[in-house]
Amino acid sequence: MTIRVYNTLSRSKEDFVPREPGVVAMYVCGPTVYNHIHIGNARTFLTFDVIRRYLTFRGFDVRFVQNITDVDDKIIARAAEEGRPPAELAAEYTLAFRAAMDALGVERPTVQPKATETIPGMIEMTERLIKTGHAYVVDGDVYFSVRSFPGYGKLSGRNIDDLESGARVDVDERKQDPLDFALWKAAKPGEPHWPSPWGEGRPGWHLECSVMSEQELGLPFDIHGGGSDLVFPHHENEIAQSEAATGTQFARYWLHGGMLQINSEKMSKSLGNFTLLKDVLAAYPAPVLRLLMLQTHYRSPLDFSSDRLDDATRSYERLVTPLRNLEWAKRNRAVPTEQPAHADEIAAIEAAPEAARTAFAAAMDDDFNTAGALAALFDLVRALNGFLESHGIGDNARYAGRLDAAADTMRQLLGVLGVRIDTSSYTAEYPPLVLEIARDLAGYDGVDTRAAVEALLAARTVARNERNWAAADAVRDGLASLGLTVEDTAAGSRVVHRPAG
RNA sequence: GGCGACGUAGCCAAGUGGCAAGGCAGAGGCCUGCAAAGCCUUUAUCCCCGGUUCGAAUCCGGGCGUCGCCUCCA
CATH class of the missing domain: 1.20.120.640 (Anticodon-binding domain of a subclass of class I aminoacyl-tRNA synthetases)
Incomplete structure (x- = not known):
């Protein structure tokens, strides 16, 4: 049986046939490292982690490339606010990103290039685009000319004229067309910069994905993934750059994950509902969050709330x-x-x-x-x-x-x-307070929490045999106050520690 | 204004032509000293109105409603 995937490019499900039998070349847009990632980011990365795992399970050899955007307007702005070098900020959040992905159980990419390590390739592609008439230089900036690429809009289903009729496109007199976007930006004072044929500057955002994917996977590669908010303009621009520069198809299957909302509202700083992954993982186990997200199809919007996390906690218990x-x-x-x-x-x-x-x-x-x-x-x-x-x-x-x-x-x-x-939850570490309860109710005076629990269960068994329900229930209630549930089974009693929620 | 999604039980959600998955919550029963865990049973005019069809949650048209993108966004 073949795998069917929804391809944004065709707006339909297609049979998935990789360019090379048994091998999948896959690229997923990574984070801009200017802050800890939020759970919306996490959803996208988790989605493509599962897709990668499943393809691997189905016998494909998956080469998975994900960029790290470590030079960008937002990084520069945040670094300026905090009064420290952008590179330092980016390095810190790169580490935080990797730690968060590990905590979520997302497998590391096969290759994880950084934008700042891909500068020569980006300059090279920009030069190619200028030579072929797809880009032009203005005051040290280089812009891509969207009118020079006939297929512009094919991914997002828009045409240039419709886009321009919208009033929200910024007007920059120096651009030949308002939709033209920067391949290279001249550096302002104090900004990170690299030498280029057009003067000191830094790359535009869309360019790194085009360059990295071509370098690491070759064109056309099989799967390009990302959040659906990247369809336009980011992915549209990647296609324009890469296909204009190379004359070959860029990516074969475009997969986009749905947006995550919080309590039915878009996540945004102004609404104050910007939830970071690390904060969720501090309160709930990673498998619970994963389960919550996997209960909704990856392309559908997902409403996130602590109630749903609590529901997912019980679902997880049912699996365990x-x-x-x-x-x-x-x-x-x-x-x-x-x-x-x-x-x-x-x-x-x-x-x-x-x-x-x-x-x-x-x-x-x-x-x-x-x-x-x-x-x-x-x-x-x-x-x-x-x-x-x-x-x-x-x-x-x-x-x-x-x-x-x-x-x-x-x-x-x-x-x-x-x-x-994790089936170990009935043999896990017990909180130190069990010692106190065990002393009071079971006469236990040691310091081993596990032995204390055993003593409590033994005392409860004796009480039950004597039909002393009050004493038996005191033990159970005492353990319950520590989040420990007593279960009586055919083979005797045991204690289960359940996750929060 | 342009483009595009979505509307299935109290909540979440799968299902794109043939008796409506699953999870959470609820109800009844079994088990238990009582619980917990588990098992069994149970809870749906598939937003509305038309149309196509032997047959529609599913396809088509219209309406109502919710949301996303069009500017940095996963």
């Missing part, structure tokens, strides 16, 4: 629980009933992983439908839970192999979505 319960059952050899499973029950649990794989791939093949893929996984969760509920691993762990197969499939497919599953 069966894996945790299986581990617990294997460790404790718990057998809920002596009743052996019927042949049809065994057939069902044996068929479940393959059914999930098939449904997962069918959803992902259809323009990376992660919400559908998650539904396949939740169906597998139900199959696992159901079997575990009625038969556990069986006597002598006779069913463990079949259950492991289902669990392994879950882990693998969740891995394709980049969702890390």
Whole structure:
């Protein structure tokens, strides 16, 4: 079965056929490093991380290039505000960006070039464009002439005349056409600058993507990705530059991610709802945020709120629980009933992983439908839970192999979505306050939190056996006050620490 | 003004011609001392009006509503 992708260029879903069988050349616009990235940025990067992972899962060798824009008006402005060198600011936020991506579980690009390290290539492309009559020099600035490129507007579905009729295009007398954009900007005093045939200056924003993608991938490469707000003018301009300079097609499939909103409003500084990724990750585990985002198709708008994060936290728990319960059952050899499973029950649990794989791939093949893929996984969760509920691993762990197969499939497919599953939450570190509770309720006077929890559970078991519900519930309530939930299972009691929310 | 999306249950959301996925929340039941976790059952005139079709959430036309882009934006 072929993968189908929605191509902005054709405004339709197309069969995905890479230029070279088995190899995908992919470029995704990266951040301008003038601040910590916000969750809108994060959504886009997460989207293309999943697309990359899925293509890899489907057997493609993916070469993934992402730029870092480390010279730009916004960087210069912010550095001036803070009274320090732009390069220092850019370096700091480059590191912060990489750290945030690591924390989100986004795989590192194959290559991650910086704009400041691509200056010679950008000068070279600008020279080519001037020679071929697609660009002109004015006072040390170089502009691309949009009228010189007949295909201008083909990506965003606009034409030059429509665009000019809009009143919002700035008028610069020195430009031949208001839509012409800068390839090279003459440096003002105090700005970063590099020598060029047109004097000291710095590159325009659109140019780096054209140059880097050609250098690292060659033209035409397979997938160009970014947020849908980049369709115009950024990606339109990339196409114009690259195709005018090379005479060949630039990118074959254009994929654009939908915008993220906060509480149904556009994220903006003036509304005060500018949420940074690092702040979200400080409050919620990365897999929860990932799950929230993957429950909506990547091209649809996504409304972000803390309520939705809380919902996603419970969804995440639903994924973790069966894996945790299986581990617990294997460790404790718990057998809920002596009743052996019927042949049809065994057939069902044996068929479940393959059914999930098939449904997962069918959803992902259809323009990376992660919400559908998650539904396949939740169906597998139900199959696992159901079997575990009625038969556990069986006597002598006779069913463990079949259950492991289902669990392994879950882990693998969740891995394709980049969702890390942490089943260790019932063996995690416990807060020091359990020592106090254990001293009061279980007579424990040591300093080992885990032993303290064991002592509390043992005390509760004794109390329950004596039908002393008040004492038993005191233990449970005490642990609950620390965010620890007591669960009674066929193999005894355990404590589960759940993420916030 | 130009271009383009979207409107599916209380909330989120998949589904582009053939009995409406999934998650969260709710209800009932099972299990439990009570819980938790889990299981079972349950919750939809698919924004409105026309049209095409044996058959429409899905295609076409109109209307209403929400949103994005057109300026730096992921």
